[in-house]
Amino acid sequence: MNGHETAGAFEPLAADDPPMVSGYRIAARLGAGGMGKVYLSHTPGGRPVAIKVIRPEFAEDAEFRRRFRQEVQSAQRVQGLYTAPVIDSDTDGPIPWLATAFVPGPTLAAAVAEHGPLPARTILMLVAGIAEALQVIHGAGIVHRDLKPSNVLLAADGPRVIDFGIARAADATSLTASGVAVGTPAFMAPEQAEGGEISGATDVFALGQVAAYAALGAPAYGDGPSHGVLYRIVHEEPDLSRLPEALRPLVTRCLVKNPSGRASLTEILDLCRTAADQTQLRRPEDWLPEGVAAGIAKRPQTPAPIPTVVVPNATPLPPTRTATPPPHQAYAPPPAYGPTYPGPSPHAGPPPYAGPPPHAAPPAYVTQPTYAAPQPAPAGPAPMIVIPRPPGSNRTAVALIWIFAVLFFLVVGCAAVLGAVGNDTTRGGAGSTPDATSTAPRPDPKPVEYKGLNLADDYQLNFADDTLTPREDSGDLSYRCSSGICHFGASGSKLARLDSGTEGSLQVCRQETRFTGEIPVAALSKGDAMCLRTSEGTIALIVYRGSSPKNDPSTYATLDVTVWRAAARKD
Structure with missing residues (x-):
């Protein structure tokens, strides 16, 4: 799913587009992709953001929900x-969404389609910027999985990589299993095409494929039916004879079939510097070709935030007027977008006007009696209208009713409390002898500590063991590494990462509810803690103390573990 597929064109909202998503007022539609639609909105401070709303088909899949939340x-x-960067999200609402920073520039795919192949100088800076982005993405334990020209934006000061890791949420869901493709075959790796690691x-x-596309104006392995493209990616070598000489070593090192033989990101940056004949790549303001840069400068102005218009002393017209406002003026968002409104949204001002109370006739139009003629429709989406309560309501009567209601409930509540106290005293409450059948709360179990425990790659810990020792078969906590990226995982147990600096304890782990299936080691610093709760009721506090040095023949993580057995529930 790409938020800028249209390369800067801001489309008006259609009848089925929401006017608001969880407090974000929608100003325009940016585009759509395989996983949903993308809209332009603004933060409360006026900064533009791209709101990506997931398709309902994906939202209904439980496995997608789980993976989407993790990603x-x-x-x-x-x-x-x-x-x-991702700046906001809702992964648990009726329709999941996330908000990312809006980048004012076209996608690489749109720029090449409009202006043709890019010069080698631009491509070297493009590849260097993407490589730096991937270093940060991989450092967070994420593999992009869907890097392609439509997921690279060209801004005046350099490229931007978007949608990193989101494609993983769609893998192995019932929707993709039924034939809905997520991703672009022309830019897949051989291991992706074969369903490998x-x-x-x-x-x-x-x-490497993105660089070749930018230089050739077409995919390195050609176009055509997906199965033919994927076959060539797995079994054939691309024709790179038309590549500029400065780009061939770089692209060739990226397109090695065996993953272990491909260039590292550090090597890619070195190849870019060597090809550019510079000790350090410089990214001047004119890094893009003149035509692309001019297109960015001339792109339509970003629509302004939708204002909130308050009409004072509004008076409803007679109910015989039944005109209907256009879809983008709807007073409340459709129920499919965002949770039921519980109160003021953290992202916006007052909530949209939801209409008069149920006992009043719903007016179709609300206006001021001094208006002599309808105002001309403004360009673009109309502002959301918030109308105050009409004057003339009998506030004194309402206040008296509330006072009598409060007094009534106070009297009833006091009577109930006094009755409960009397019954409690009869049964052995305050001042009486405790009932013989009552039991005292069970004390906390004694902790068992394991200091400096080394958990090797592909080994696990089973907290039902009398003595905690890494084992190769099934367990509650696993440690797995692949291509230098390591994760802690939980199988049949609940795993949660505590905030950095949090002092772990039995009580803290009992109260923790931010469970996840896996935690990347890259997200942990030495001294950070995790809580694990098994299905048998054992609670463990796991403190990360570091990983094996690079020159060590074994790959492992060092942990301090404290175990409380049968502690998940305190009677």
Whole structure:
């Protein structure tokens, strides 16, 4: 899903587009992709953002929900110079969505389609910027999986990589299993085409394809039916004879079939510097070709935030007027977007006007009696209208009713409390002898501590063991690494990462509810803690103390573990 597929064109909202998403007022539609629609909105301070609303088909899939929640949590940690960061999201609402920074520039796909192949100088700076973005993304434990020209934006000061890791949420869901494709076959790696293991090297192969596309104006492995393209990616070598000489070593090192033989991101940056004949790549303001830069300068002005218009002393017209406002003036968002409104939204001002109370006739229009003629329709989406309560209501009567109601409930409540106290005293309450059948709260179990425990790659800990020792078969906490990216995972247990600096304890782990299926080691600092709760009721506090050095023949993580057995519930 790409938020800028139309390269800067702001489309008006259609009848089925929401006027608001969880407090974000929608100003225009930016585009659509395989996973949903993308809209332009603004933060309360006026900064433009891209709101990506997931398709309902994906939202109904429980496995997609689980993975989408994990990927968004990981993506929020990515704060690179060449990425569009995730700034807000709702992964649990009726329709999931996320908000990213809006980048005023076309996609690489749109720029090449309009202006043709890019010069080698631009491509070297493009590839260097994407490589730096991937370093930050991989450092957060994320593999992009869908790096392609439509997921790279061209801004005046450099490229931006978007939608990192989101494609993983669609893998293995019932929707993709039924034949809905997510991703672009022409930019997949061989291991993706064959359903193999995905790693950071997968993104390196895609980066080589993106560079070739920018230089040739077409995919390196050609177009055509998906199965034919994927066959060539797995079994054939691309024709790179038309590539500029300065780009061939770089692209060739990226497009190695075996993931272990591909260039690292550090090597890619070195190749870019060597090809540019510079010790350090410089990104001047004119890094883009003149035509692309001119297009960015001339692109339509970003629509302004939708204002809130308050009409004072509004008086409803007679109910015989039944005209209907246009779809984008609807007073409340459709129920499919965002949760039921519980109160003031953190992202916006007053909530949209929801109409008069149920006992009043719903007016179709609300206006001021001094208006002599209808006003001309403004350009673009009309402002959301918030209308205050009409004057003339009998506030004194309403206040008296509330006072009598409060007094009534106070009297009833006091009577109930006094009755409960009397019954409690009869049964053995305050001042009486405790009932013989009453039991005291069970004390907390004694903790068992394991200091400096080394958990090797592909080994697990089973907290039902009398002595905690890493094992190769099934367990509650696993440690797995692939292509230099390591994760802690939980199978049949609940795992949660505590905030950095939080002092872990049994009570803290009992109260923790931010569970996840896996935690990347890149997201942890030495001393950070995790809580694990097994299905048998055991609670464990796991403190990360570091990982094995690079020159060590074994890959492992060092942990301090404290175990409380049968502690999940305190009777």
